[in-house]
Amino acid sequence: MKQILSGDDLIKLLAALSNPFRLKIIAILHQEKQYVSQLARELGISRPLLYLHLQKLEEVELIKGHHEISETGKAMKYYELNSFNIVLNEQIIADLAENLSIKKRKD
Amino acid sequence: MKQILSGDDLIKLLAALSNPFRLKIIAILHQEKQYVSQLARELGISRPLLYLHLQKLEEVELIKGHHEISETGKAMKYYELNSFNIVLNEQIIADLAENLSIKKRKD
DNA sequence: TACACCTGTAATATAATTATTACATATGAA
DNA sequence: TTCATATGTAATAATTATATTACAGGTGTA
Numbered sequence: 001m002k003q004i005l006s007g008d009d010l011i012k013l014l015a016a017l018s019n020p021f022r023l024k025i026i027a028i029l030h031q032e033k034q035y036v037s038q039l040a041r042e043l044g045i046s047r048p049l050l051y052l053h054l055q056k057l058e059e060v061e062l063i064k065g066h067h068e069i070s071e072t073g074k075a076m077k078y079y080e081l082n083s084f085n086i087v088l089n090e091q092i093i094a095d096l097a098e099n100l101s102i103k104k105r106k107d
Numbered sequence: 108m109k110q111i112l113s114g115d116d117l118i119k120l121l122a123a124l125s126n127p128f129r130l131k132i133i134a135i136l137h138q139e140k141q142y143v144s145q146l147a148r149e150l151g152i153s154r155p156l157l158y159l160h161l162q163k164l165e166e167v168e169l170i171k172g173h174h175e176i177s178e179t180g181k182a183m184k185y186y187e188l189n190s191f192n193i194v195l196n197e198q199i200i201a202d203l204a205e206n207l208s209i210k211k212r213k214d
Numbered sequence: 215t216a217c218a219c220c221t222g223t224a225a226t227a228t229a230a231t232t233a234t235t236a237c238a239t240a241t242g243a244a
Numbered sequence: 245t246t247c248a249t250a251t252g253t254a255a256t257a258a259t260t261a262t263a264t265t266a267c268a269g270g271t272g273t274a
Contacts, residue, residue, distance in 0.1 A: 011125045017195070018121035019262090020207045023114060027204035030197045037220060048223075049263055056261095067221090074220055074271055081197055088124070088193040090137045097134035100127045103259095126232085144250060156233055158252075174251090181241055181250055 007100035009060070010093075013086070016060045021045065022053050029063060029081035036077050054079060114207035116167075117200075120193070123167045128152065129160050136170060136188035143184050161186060 005013065016022060021043060028034055028042060040050045057063045058079075065079045112120065123129060131150060135141055141149075147157045164170045165186075172186045 007127070007130060011127060011130065014121045014125035015261095017200070018118045018125055020114070020118060020204075020209050021262095023118070023200055023204040023207060026197060027201040030201040035220085036222095046264070047221080048265085051222075052262070070220090070271095072219095072272060077221065083197060084195070086193075086195040088191070088195075090133060090188055090190060093124070093130055094134040094137040097127075097130040100130060102127050122231095128232095142250085143252095153234070154251080155235085155253075159232070177241095177250090179242060179249095184251065 005096065007096040007098070010096050011100075013060045013062075016056045016062060019053065019056075021049075022057055025053060025057060025079075026062065026081060029079060033078045033080040035068075036079070039079070112203065114203040114205070117203050118207075120167045120169075123163045123169060126160065126163075128157075129164055132157075132160060132164060132186075133169065133188060136186060140185045140187040142175075143186070146186070 024043060025039065028039065034042075036047060036050060036054070039054075040047045043050065054063065054065065058065060061082060062084060063079050063081055065077055068076050068078050070076050128150060132146065135146065135149060143154060143157060143161070146161075147154045150157065161170065161172065165172060168189060169191060170186050170188055172184055175183050175185050177183050
C-alpha cells in the first residue's frame, strides 16, 4: 500500500472502506487468504457482486489477488490482505484537501 | 466525537469523509469557523448542496453548527470543526466488522 | 457422459448519493 | 420601498454505487 496519498487517493480509499461487505471481506482475509467462491459463500452474496467489492478493495491496494492451482488441479483465485495503517486527523485532511479534483457535471 | 465506534458508525464516518467537498469543508473549518453562505461561496456550490454536505459531516460529529447574531444584527449559522483522530488497521477493522448490519433488498 | 466444483464477465435493474431549481422568510442599509 | 445579504427546505433531476440474472468456459470424478 502506498505511503503517500493524494487527496483523490484518500477519497477512493475511504470509499472502498465504507461498505459493510468490504469490511467483512477484510475481516475474513485478516484470518487467512481465501478463494473467491468460498468468500462468496461465507458472505452470502453472489460471485458477480463479490467481484465488484474485491475490485474496489484491490484498486486501493488493500487486498491482492493471485491464482493458485489446487491439489486437485483446479485453478483457484485467492485474495489476501495487505497490512495497512491509516491515521486521519484534521491536519492531515486539511493538507490533503489542497489538491483535490472536483468533478464537473455536463461539461 | 465518540471514542468507541460500532462497525455501522465507522462506515458512516468513512462515507462522510469520502467526498471532495466534505474534505474541503474540513480544511476550511480547520482554519477558522465559518458561516454557511460564505462557505458556499468559497466552495463554489449552492447552499442547498452545501447543507447536504454539512448534515453528513454533522451527523458523524465531525463538525458542529451554532447560531450567532452578527454585529449588524443578522442571524448567522456558523460551523466549526471538532478535533478527531482516527486510526485504522486490519485488526481494528476485523474487530469492528463483527457487528455490522447488512441491508436487505425488498424484504 | 453427467455432475460438482471452479473462474470470469456482460447486461440489466435497483437503490443511494449528489446536485439543481424554486421557493419562503428575515434583517439592515440606501 | 427596493436591494443585498442572510437562513432554511421541498421537489426534482442526474449520477454513481449496489445488486441481480444470465451467460461462457475450465477441471476432476463418478
